[in-house]
Amino acid sequence: MSESERLDPKKGRELLEGLWKEICSNENIKEIRFIKNDELIIKIRSILNGKTKSYKYALLTQVLAKALDTSINALALQKQAKVETGKPFDARSFCRKAVVPFEKDFMGGILGSSEDPYVSKPLRNAMVSLDLLDHIKNKKGWKDLYEILSVVQNKNDREFTENVLKQILLELCRSYLELRKDSNALFVRGKTVTVNDLLGVISDFLSEPSEGARLQVIVYALIKTLNKRVHAFKEIRTSKSTVSDEFAGKYSDIECFDEDGNLELGIAVTEYLDSRKLREELDKAHRKNVKRLIVVTWNLPEFKKSKFVPLLDKYEQKGLRVTIEDVSHMVSFITTFFNNEIRADFIEEVGSSLKELGYIDHFKRWVEILRKRKLVEG
Known part of the structure; x- marks a missing residue:
């Protein structure tokens, strides 16, 4: 045989x-x-x-x-x-x-x-x-x-x-x-989920190393949840953080496309941001003709953010519109306008996105944190 x-x-x-x-x-x-x-x-x-x-x-x-x-x-x-x-x-x-x-x-x-x-x-x-x-x-x-x-x-x-x-x-x-x-436990309907609740859960979740996976999923889920209400994009795509953008055929970590399949917005996600890393992201976006880019990071103080202004001005003159945002500020700003139901949607979207991308261990940890804060049933 x-x-x-x-x-x-x-x-x-x-x-x-x-x-x-x-x-x-x-x-x-x-x-x-x-x-x-x-x-x-x-x-x-x-x-x-x-x-x-x-x-x-x-x-x-x-x-x-x-x-x-x-x-x-x-x-x-x-x-x-x-x-x-x-x-x-x-x-x-x-x-x-x-x-x-x-x-x-x-x-x-x-x-x-x-x-x-x-x-x-x-x-x-x-x-x-x-x-x-x-x-x-x-x-x-x-x-x-x-x-x-x-x-x-x-x-x-x-x-x-x-x-x-x-x-x-x-x-x-x-x-x-x-x-x-x-x-089955990811149902927070009927519970009050405040912005501070969300920020606490996210802080606990991101405080553990994940090679960028957890931060990327938080941003991905946030954009998807928002888009379900405002319908700004036809499609939002991402892939595992361990897969290079070149290998996956991507322009950035998260991509948002319009009705005609054109890239409307690129989102670069990085746990740590310095001038070298920012320049890499801006160069990559400029080479691939991305017009709008959001760079999202974790624990970025305002004084450090201000140091990037000259570099951002340089690339804006090349036609690249760039925003740098700390994920906590981003979540806080967007979810302030969310009602309780939409905040619950966001929590569930994070769980769904973690499973979609095959991050089972991170998904289990997400549920553990929600249970600890009494935001899930079951």
Whole structure:
């Protein structure tokens, strides 16, 4: 039997779907377990609850592949990997065809909603190996991944491998059910949501590092909520903060288009703004012929904002109209004109946008903050 027959993505999806439905429908889902090794379960949970999304995909993909074909090496990431036992395989292709569509159809994006997870730097290596540890950013996660896959590979037992796969799906199903619970909790109707409430929630949310993701979503949700009332733009687009504008084919982080598909407004979002960063954003907007640009940042004092005026004047003479705004001031100004219902819409729009972009961990944190401030029910 050829590798393509054994690692048929369709069979992989069928196996995942069957196990997923069986596990998620189990009434004792909080108590059941499929492997006895407590240390292995701890490592599995550490990866699935961690921040490195590529490791989550790799854990599920590598174990799934091994469950389908015990002759492969679970540590191999590429066909050219030099393995001592078993066969190497193209994990990237298998993941893209089996795991990615399954996540989209059944798992609500809890792995991270990536279209091509193995393009991530750690997974571009030939195999999962501790020899690479010095070049890996998340060393603990990589070690955990290596140790789990090593146990699976060394045992080389189909039943054991399938039980590890079931344990992974069990942990994911628990997270998925919590996600559904959080999604149902995002209803603040009937509660009073003041501007100060919003500013407090946003401050709590943005005080934790997110590589710009949380700030971008706050601004994106704010513009979408406002646009539903004023209908200034036909379409508002954005993509993940980790995807470069050039790769995504964007002019700026958030783009607003008119009825004819023309770019009306570009919004650049950055957690920290200095003259160098501002010049980069202005140069990029000018090169791409953006006429109107808002640069939104976080915790920008007025005295610092005033220092940018000469630079802004220079670009305005080139035909680029620019506004610099601190997100707190922006939210405060806009939402002052919102009634309670629209402020509730904004809160829900943030949650929806976080899920839309695959920021599941940030979504969970958003709900936690809302619960803490008693702005959600459920």
